Amino acid sequence: MSVRSRMLADIAARLGRKVSASAPPPPPLPAMPGIAGNMLATTFEQKLVAIGGHVHHATAATVGAVVAGLLQQFAAGRIFASDADSVRALAAATPDRHWHGPDDPRTELLATDVGVTSAWLGIAETGTLVLRSDLERSRQASLVPPVHVALLDSRRLVGTLGAALQQLPRPLPPAVTFVTGPSRTADIELQLVVGVHGPKALHVVLLDG
Amino acid sequence: MAHHLPMERFGDNAQAALRDEVQREALRKAAATFGERRRGALQQAPEFEVWRTEARAVKDHVLAHLDHYLGQFADNAERAGWHVHWAADGNEACRIVAGIARSANTQLAVKSKSMTTEEIHLNDALQAAGVEAVETDLGEWIIQLADEVPFHIVVPAIHKTRGQIAELFADKVGTARDADAVTLTAAARDALRSKFAAAGLGISGANFAIAETGSILILENEGNARLTTTLPAVHVAVVGIEKVIPRVADLDVFLKLLPRSGTGQALTTYQSLLTGPARTPGAEGPREQHIVLLDNGRSRMLEEPITRQSLACIRCGACLNACPVYQQVGGHAYGSVYPGPIGAVITPQLLPLAKAAPLPFASSLCGACRDVCPVKIDIPALLLHLRQQVVEGRPTAPAARPSRLQALSFRIWRFSMAGRRRYALATGVARLGQWLMPLLRHLPPLSRWHQGRELPRLAPRSFRALWRDRGER
Known part of the structure; x- marks a missing residue:
């Protein structure tokens, strides 16, 4: 008897029966309040700013300039870019800086100043970005450098966490990462400090349609 | 190797903790801050009560069908590329993880915060196997550098002042002795980055395991x-x-409850929803991923509905912050990985009851823990249930046995409550006896009780006597 069947048999015995291959359906999902469509962008911005993030507005025509301005602000010499098409286009438009990609040696990636990625979804109710590892290699670029700049198409905003979970594809990609503001800790006397292991600054560039 | 205080001697540990003024100040601050943040978060969430009921319903459902959901989780996890291991106890789990480290051919592992790995003393087991396991959560790292055990399940180093941490870092990492929190945090980031870069193995826990997809979620x-x-x-x-939930969609309600209850946040900064290694060439992330499913005494709690609810716990820490006992004595006095009210409930069930016998008594049964619990665990009822088991001689430890005086008082109480005449007699005696109180209150055992309280006086005549008089008139 394998450990698995032994442990499952033990659990079933404690529940007073034999191992069961089926179960009645789980309780119905609770109804959660939503957010009106015209309030998505304002709510997203308000929530993200409240927890220490920054929101910049741009259009397809101005996004290059907005990101260039941010890179200038952070004196970013070395930039860690994801491989999303929108991010690659930015790299091509700003060749004067040193752009790294996920295939570069880890020692170089750990020394980058700013990470640039896109985001799959934005969740208005919490100011959250959702990143999908199957769409874009952004797991490290959004995490390792001290500053994270994320491009978010405002048409990709949803109201709630529940709505975002509903839109996840099946099978799920290897990693879905939810990001709400800068990395933070309060482990020393409950004093809030940002940028402990992840970025200390999060800048979302919201692309208005 | 860090050691817990002996939990058999909770009373002594608590006495010692009460004399530690620095620690008590830290606890006061923590209780106030966490209470305030949680209340603030709940004000923004008028549906909180409904969420609690719904989350508990999901937990009750899963626990009643745990064999099914665990099997489903394991099947889907394997389909997603995870290696799934089964460990009936902590030793098996440690052996499995040490084996994974060996086949990963590494002597260095990085760990993110996991109470489950604390519970099975994984770091010691890895050390014995020649693998250094470095804690990377800032609080956990501080505890590891100080060679201590966690003081709180969410904020492990809450009992340490900034000054103490600065002294510790000065010795271990070389920062200035008066460094502030920002400097200390930056030093931790630098020191741990090199560990992350060199480690061949990453060890984590999971907050939720999702049956329908074989995923885990970490907050x-x-x-x-x-x-x-x-x-x-x-x-x-x-x-x-016990971490299994049926559906991805169930995450919604749990992610609304857990951060609000634990730290007062609407959502923690990051959630990682992980579903096995990537199969595309050049993809980021680990090439190999394992899950160790651990029982270690959990399935025993399934037997009775009252104990089963212990497994609904989502480890938010709200009951610790709300508990008047934890607020005074802190986490170390319990001598367990799981302190506070939920620890006093889980520890005696995970370990032989005799060893943890004093813990169910480490409560005033005020119910604050039950009121804040996001999954409505009736902790006071569980404490009473466990107390009953302790006194009914399910292997009893001397520490929890009532004193002779206590036993005598309860015998008198039982006698006088067993009939109406006896009750009238007892209250009659008490009515006369209370005239001696001005004297008795200065003598033990009442003198200590009276230091902070006043015994209310009985009315000169009983209700029954007054009623009788009314009838006669």
């Missing part, structure tokens, strides 16, 4: 769990069997 604020599950070539998650 955090710092980003160290993301680094742990992204940078090393191999990742292993040690997961208690």
